[in-house]
Amino acid sequence: MKHITRAKAGWLAMVFAAVFMCGGCDTSKLVSTQQEVEVGQQAAQKVESENRVLTGTSDARRVEEAARRVIPQADRKDVTYTVKLLDKNEVNAVALPGGYMYIYSGLLPFLEQNKGVLSSSNYDGAKVDTNDVLACVIAHEAAHVSARHHAKTMGRSAVYGAAISALNKGNVQQWAAVFANIDMLRYSRSEEYEADRLGAVFARRASYSPWGMVAFLEMLANNSSSRRSDLENILSTHPATVDRIKRARELAKELTK
Ligand SMILES: [Zn+2]
16 A cells, blocks of 8 residues: 655645635635736746737727727726737637637628528517627637636646645746646536626626627538538537527527516
């Protein structure tokens, strides 16, 4: 039998205590806002050193305008949200810890190409345009930040493996490297549902149509079988399932009653 040293036993006890204490609890509490912002800041620097940020184009202005209206409607107020347009010809949008968000430049032409689905008969008579859809995508990402999904991810790993103590310097860098890998960002299914729900609420508060969320999922669903490489990442993180569309429809109906 392997010999467990005293120090190791103490560490194991700490891990088990944390797992026990945190069984079903909110793991985001293990990570402070300041730690989240530090990780996000480093990750954002890396992302922006590897990708061009587009400014001054009409697409960049559309993103800025939607963000300007949506961001103040997010529930969480202790972080600064920024939304930038990245020169990446894919259909995607991502959020880093601490409020750094990016729209991929391929998203805007995708919305224009798919605006055929935006007939009011599809949406309970509501008028929906591509700006509503863009606002809902931004609101969905803001909701991941607002609900502290990144802190939950970091906290979960703190409970189940790494260190229980706060993130030290080395950990901040490691996490920044994890999140800077933006094409690989993943959330749990329940976090995705939560981001759809909160995002529709934030968009509605900003006077955008929450049907934009439904429309976006339908655009993804319509294109999901065509093996488009520019959709690969978003479909792996955001599968436009029948259930997801149904939930978004019910909520949009509720919010526009
Ligand atoms: Zn998401």
